[in-house]
Amino acid sequence: MASMTLEANKSIMKRFVVFINTANEMMAEELIAPDAVFHVPGNPEPMLGPAGYLAIIGMMRGGFPDIQWTLEEMVAEGDRVAARFIMNGTHQGTFFGVPPTGKKISVQAMNMYRLSNGMFIEEHGQPDMLGLLKQIGAIPSP
Template sequence: MASTQIQSPIYRIFEDAFNRGNLGVVDELLSCDHLAHNAFGGAPNGPQGLKWLIAMFRTAFPDLQCTVEDEISEGDKFAAHWTMRGTHKGLFMGNLPTGKQMQAHGIIFARFEQGMIVEYWMLIDQFGLLQQLGIIPR
């Protein structure tokens, strides 16, 4: 893994927060009034919203592992393609555990000001994820 990737804010969110459960990194990297545009409605803006999303995934998939597959930055913008893997062992979007494994791909596009994320757009293949869990038919 390239040393530039290890230092990137996006890598830190996935490695430290999603994979390790260190939610303090969210406070370090997101402005207190950042705007979030993501596939899971109901999460508030600000660091608490991303913490809620991370906690939801870590509860539903206790063995959760996210990998940043590719990333690029230019000026005040940053984008990454990532993969999420885990076993459904907890409540997820109101659905009881299925014990099934999933792998889902996603993208994030973030805008920075003064070294902090002030806005991000995050998409995940939610349909494919729910199909893998057997929650919706293939």
Template structure:
């Protein structure tokens, strides 16, 4: 597949994620996807992947990505931007706050035969927790 086709697949996957459209997402994600996301360093298979997506959608029902950079090389696509949403559901044990949050995100997705087979996503969890009012203590 071309670099532009790989970018399109990845961007369509994020659009589906932002809409909470699991069925569309399943057409773009390989059944044996592996990866790492906020709160989980060992994501394996579509069930785990979509469990994470559903958790984020429940916590931020209006959440969406805005990407400043979309870079493709070989079979990898890097997206860099922000995730923005209103905290309306529980997130990692934190009850809904009603606060709107914006935090930076960087993702690396690997595409093979038109499907995302690896996803490595990191959000600025420290900024997110601060915006949610979580007290961070580093013992310093």
């Protein structure tokens, strides 16, 4: 039974990637529990539920309207899925106060998710913000 759950969680993770790449509101409602908690680096307060996750995606799309996440690998154990993504996009909007540069980014993210009843209930996201800010010229490379 446990392995079926792990396979189901991996399958749900693949649907989640489609969701984050499209910001489809119906998929948000389908995949994200209403009381889900999303821990965002640099944000003392977590984002909540489908609307919170759509807001996170909206913030990224504000700076990188063409941003796409590619799932490179994932590991599932119990109710958790660990995922490594590559985020690709073009800096066409202000991001963290940095005006658009037109530069392309390719940035890794390592995220840990918790699922329950086929829905996401928690995420700890760790995008490589240092790498991202270097790639748009916000901070100098050594």
